[in-house]
Amino acid sequence: MIVASKLTKTYGEFVAVDGIDFEVKRGESFGILGPNGAGKSTTMKMIAATSQRTSGELVILGKDPDKKGPEIRAHLGVVPQQDLVDRELKVWENLYVYGRYFGLKRGFILKKIEELLDFAQLQEKRNSKTDELSGGMKRRLTIARGLINEPEILLLDEPTTGLDPQARHILWDRLFRLKEVGVTLVITTHYMDEAEQLCDRLVVMDKGKIMAEGSPAELIKKYSSKEVLEVRFGSANNEQVAKDLAGIGERLEILPDRILVYSANGEKELEKIVKKGLKPVTSLVRRSSLEDVFLRLTGRSLVE
Amino acid sequence: MQTLQETWQGAATLVDPAVPQRWGFWYVAETRLRNMSKWWPAIVAFGIGNPVLYLFSVGVGIGSLISGPVDGVSYLTFLAPALLATAAIQAAMDEVSFPTIEGFVWDKTFFATNSTGITGPQIVNGMMVAAMIRAVATVLIYELILLMFGAITMDAVLPLLLSSSFAALAFAAVMFAVTVKIKDDDGFFAIIGRFVITPMFMFSGTFYPLENTPIYLQWIGWISPLWHSTDIGRALSYGADVDGWLMIVHFGFLIAMAIGGFAWVYPQFIKRLSA
Incomplete structure (x- = not known):
């Protein structure tokens, strides 16, 4: 699904991502673990086909994101680090307008919204403005939004940062269910327990480089x-x-x-x-x- | 009811990327119209209320002090094209200014939009379409009021819609490009209001012919989309005497301003989204 080789991103003198190689297979749950500033989010933006690489190769869903960005993005789901929800719109409307961005039909979206509100346990909040949601609810709304096009790959950037333990466990449970459907997950996190819980395989990143790669058990061993x-x-x-x-x-x-x-x-x-x-x-x-x-x-x- | 897991087909079968590539701008406009619908009382109040106050105070009030015709017509008829263009400019500007800051700074929703198949230029076009829809709707309602006041005739409705829409497009395109650069509001729009909108409104031949303005202030009119639009409107609505070459200059100016604005806003938008 994703192949990166010698992937590099620099901002002026600063090397944010320094020639990394990795591969993500279909149905896999792949983690990028590292402290703040390791280059995780920058890597994620390149995989999300919104930030162009400086050098190296990157292939997503068989395409080059620098050339086919919009085509690739139409088949991705993105859960950004900040929720980026529209505060003027209600919960269901946030899902609706996002569904339209993929060119989905109104009738389909309205049906899908019901499924997603169930899935994200937000039925009761459907008509609320997003300011009335707790951090965990907002996160679940963002995940629901990222799922509206039934993405082939769901990208989650620090999905549980800032959430209390209970909200984290609810979220992990939802992500497990997605794995069961066969959605490929790419998760960045600086929480080791999250990586252990969710990732089949992960890379450990520090200062823009990959330090190690393997399943959590392999790495520990x-x-x-x-x-x-x-x-x-x-x-x-x-x-x-x-x-x-x-x-x-x-x-x-x-x-x-x-x-x-x-x-x-x-x-x-x-x-x-x-x-x-x-x-x-x-x-x-x-x-x-x-x-x-x-x-x-x-x-x-x-x-x- | 079926669950998400049961109905899952996958984006590869569900989403045809060609559809958002063609219609993405319209989806963005849809979102903006939905946002506007949340604020419609305020939009109507400012869009219509403000100019109607001018209509009464200046058009009717000051108009009653003016004994003879101005430019061969009643003062209200003379004033109408300028009031319409002003309302259109204000409406379109509101739609590209605050929503742009919201999209990049406050809610950062543009980044969420851009993480779908929608591109930066499509967001620009969608915002502009929504802004023009608001401008056109404002002008149409305003024209209805002017018709009731007898300030314009039915034949003038379409020409004045054209002249004021051109002004809105030209001004909004440039304002859009300027707004994309802003990191936070910081009173920027108050400055624009005081030092751009107000002088433009005062010195664009709005209340009296531009020729009557002191020569050292006339340049404000020459670079003002409001004057170019108002002059077009006066020529087309009541047959004001405007030379053919000047009409070409008027349209040329507004079109150039619009093209310049778009050419400026697209690359900035793409750059800011990929930062």
């Missing part, structure tokens, strides 16, 4: 251990204690507020630490996540 032991000795002591922890676990990551011990068995490592006579203020054993993968690849956390 490759770049991290099975478990992680998090120990805190108080912010002032972490650096000092870390020296005493040499040899414990497969690898250590010293963060300002805690020390991460990577190991196949976190409990065993904790026992070793206690045997050394060290007393962590708190300790926690958890499974490795994409956050650990990112930390390993870049030396930085995703959300800073």
